[in-house]
Amino acid sequence: MITLSRFFCLLATLVAGNALAQAPDRAPIPPADELEAMGVVIGEITFAKDNVFDLSKPEEDRPLYRLANRLHVMTRDSTLRNQLLIRSGDSYSRRLINESERLLRENVFLYDAKIEATRLENGVVDLRVATRDQWTLIPGMSLSRSGGENRTRFTLSEKNLLGTGIALRLNYVETVDRESTSFSFYDKNLGKSRTSLFFEVADNSDGDTNQVRLIRPFYALDARWSAGATYFDDTRDVSFYELGDEAAEYSVDSELHSVFAGWSDGLKNGWVKRWTAGIVLDERDFSPVTSGTLPTLLPADRTLIYPFLGFELLEDKFDSTSNRDQIDRTEDFYMGTRVWGTLGYATESFNADRESVIYQAGISNGFGDIDKKAVLLTSTVSGRHEEGSAANVRLLLSARYYNQISDKRLFYMTVDAAHGENLDLDEFFELGGDTGLRGYPLRYQNGHSRFIVSAEKRYFTDWYPFRLLRVGGAIFADVGRSWGRSPAGSTPLGWLKDVGIGLRLSPTRASGRDIIHIDVAFPLDGDRSIDSVQFLIQSKRSF
Numbered sequence: 001m002i003t004l005s006r007f008f009c010l011l012a013t014l015v016a017g018n019a020l021a022q023a024p025d026r027a028p029i030p031p032a033d034e035l036e037a038m039g040v041v042i043g044e045i046t047f048a049k050d051n052v053f054d055l056s057k058p059e060e061d062r063p064l065y066r067l068a069n070r071l072h073v074m075t076r077d078s079t080l081r082n083q084l085l086i087r088s089g090d091s092y093s094r095r096l097i098n099e100s101e102r103l104l105r106e107n108v109f110l111y112d113a114k115i116e117a118t119r120l121e122n123g124v125v126d127l128r129v130a131t132r133d134q135w136t137l138i139p140g141m142s143l144s145r146s147g148g149e150n151r152t153r154f155t156l157s158e159k160n161l162l163g164t165g166i167a168l169r170l171n172y173v174e175t176v177d178r179e180s181t182s183f184s185f186y187d188k189n190l191g192k193s194r195t196s197l198f199f200e201v202a203d204n205s206d207g208d209t210n211q212v213r214l215i216r217p218f219y220a221l222d223a224r225w226s227a228g229a230t231y232f233d234d235t236r237d238v239s240f241y242e243l244g245d246e247a248a249e250y251s252v253d254s255e256l257h258s259v260f261a262g263w264s265d266g267l268k269n270g271w272v273k274r275w276t277a278g279i280v281l282d283e284r285d286f287s288p289v290t291s292g293t294l295p296t297l298l299p300a301d302r303t304l305i306y307p308f309l310g311f312e313l314l315e316d317k318f319d320s321t322s323n324r325d326q327i328d329r330t331e332d333f334y335m336g337t338r339v340w341g342t343l344g345y346a347t348e349s350f351n352a353d354r355e356s357v358i359y360q361a362g363i364s365n366g367f368g369d370i371d372k373k374a375v376l377l378t379s380t381v382s383g384r385h386e387e388g389s390a391a392n393v394r395l396l397l398s399a400r401y402y403n404q405i406s407d408k409r410l411f412y413m414t415v416d417a418a419h420g421e422n423l424d425l426d427e428f429f430e431l432g433g434d435t436g437l438r439g440y441p442l443r444y445q446n447g448h449s450r451f452i453v454s455a456e457k458r459y460f461t462d463w464y465p466f467r468l469l470r471v472g473g474a475i476f477a478d479v480g481r482s483w484g485r486s487p488a489g490s491t492p493l494g495w496l497k498d499v500g501i502g503l504r505l506s507p508t509r510a511s512g513r514d515i516i517h518i519d520v521a522f523p524l525d526g527d528r529s530i531d532s533v534q535f536l537i538q539s540k541r542s543f
Helices: 004-026 032-038 063-071 077-081 094-105
Strands: 041-050 110-121 124-133 137-146 149-158 167-174 179-187 196-204 207-216 225-242 245-268 271-287 302-315 318-321 331-334 338-346 356-368 373-386 389-406 409-421 429-431 445-447 449-460 469-483 496-507 515-523 534-540
Touching: 032 094, 032 110, 041 077, 094 110, 094 124, 094 318, 302 356, 331 356, 429 449, 429 469, 445 449, 445 469, 469 515, 496 534
Parallel strands: 041 124
Antiparallel strands: 110 124, 137 149, 137 534, 149 167, 167 179, 179 196, 196 207, 207 225, 225 245, 245 271, 271 302, 302 338, 318 331, 338 356, 356 373, 373 389, 389 409, 409 449, 429 445, 449 469, 469 496, 496 515, 515 534
C-alpha cells in the first residue's frame, strides 16, 4: 500500500530524474573560444532562412508583403553551403565561422548572416546558419543628379535567380557622356565551385563594351591557389572639361586582357603570403571623334604587353559593427595590415611599343576601435619607368576617420589626396560634384594633383517607414582643390569649399547595399557660372 507521503516522494523523484535527464540539453552552450579549446567537432549544419518580410510581426503582416513572400524564391541551402568554409565533421573553428559569416554577408541578396551553435552533446556541436533574404527581382526606373547633371536608368535585374545566387541584369543608362544598353551575367560559384564567371555586353551611343572574367580567387585567408583570365574591349568618346563644361574630346579603343595564376602557403601565425604571376595586354588607341563638335586633343597611343609578378602580405584582423557606412546593418571592416605590389616588364620583343617597367604597390592599415574611434588608411603608387625617366606616376592616399558620438550619431571625415608626375593625357585627376566636392558641377577642375577633405555629422534614426526604408541624415562640408594646368588649358581656381545637408534612405527589403542620397549643397567659391545651390539625388554604396 502506497501512503500519501510515499506517493509525493516518488513523484518528486520522477520529476527530479526527468530534469536531470534534460539538463545536458538545457545547459548553456559555451562561448566560441571555449568550444574551440574543448576540441569539439561540428555536427549537423542547418539553415534558418527568413523570408523578405517577417509575417509574425503585425506591422509586416500586410497583403502586399504576404504576396511578396509568396512570389519570392528563397535562397537554396546549397547556395549558402557552397560558400561556407566549414563542413560537418570538421573541428570547430571560431575563425572559420567568422570568415564564413563575412563571405555570406558579401552577397547582395542577403540582408544579414549569422552562424550560431544550437546544441552541444558528447563533443559534437550543431550549428545553425541564420540568414534573411531580400527581394531580388528589381524592375525599375531611377533619376539621379550630381554635379549639375542628370542620370536616367531603366533596369530589369534578378540578383538571385531561382535561389542559386546567379545575377542577371538588363540595363539602360543615359548620362552626360553616353547612352548605354547592356546585359550582364554573374555567378559567384560556377557549378558549385569557387570559380566566378562574369560577362557583360553593352551597346553604347559612342561604341561597344565587351568583357568577360573567369576567376578562381583567393576566396579565403587559407586558400592555397588562384587562377583566372580577363577580357575587356571597349570603345568610347571621352571629353576634357573646363569649369564643368566640355572643352575638348577624343575617341579611345581600349583592350585589357590578362591571364594569371597565384599560390600561397595559407594562413600562418595570423598572416598570409601570396604570390601571383601572369601576362597582361594593355592597349589604348586614340583617334578624333567621328563628327565631333569640339576641338580634338589626343593622348599618345600605348601598347603594353608584359609578364608580371605580384606579392601580397595580409594580416588576419577583421571587426564587425553597425551604423557606420550603412544604417542598422552588420558591417565588416578590415583592420589589419595589407601590403601588395606587382612588377612587370614590357619589351618590343613581346610586341609592345616601348621598353617599360610597369609597377603598382599599396599598403593599408586600420587603427583604433571601429566601435569607438578608428582610422583606416590606404596608400597606392603606380607608374612606368621608360627611356630612363618616370611616366604616368600616380600616388594616392586615402584616410577615413570614424568617431562614435552616441548610438545614433557619428562624426565621419575623409581625406583623399592624389599626385601625378608626367601623367598620360587621359590620366589627369578631376575634381567636382562627382568626386566628392558636392557643391560644384561635375569635373569642375582637373590637374596633375588633387586634394579633398570632407567632414560629416551622421544621424541614424529609428524611423522605419512602411518597414521598407531605414532613414538617416547628415550635415556636411567639403574642401578641395587641384594643382597644375589641365590638359584643356584651364587654370585651377584655388581652394573650393561647400556646405550642405542631406537625407539618407537605406532600403531594407530590396537586394543591394546602395543608400539613396538626397542632398542640398551650397558652394562657397568658384566662378559666377555655377548655381548658388546644388541639388543632388544619387545612389551610393555608403552613407
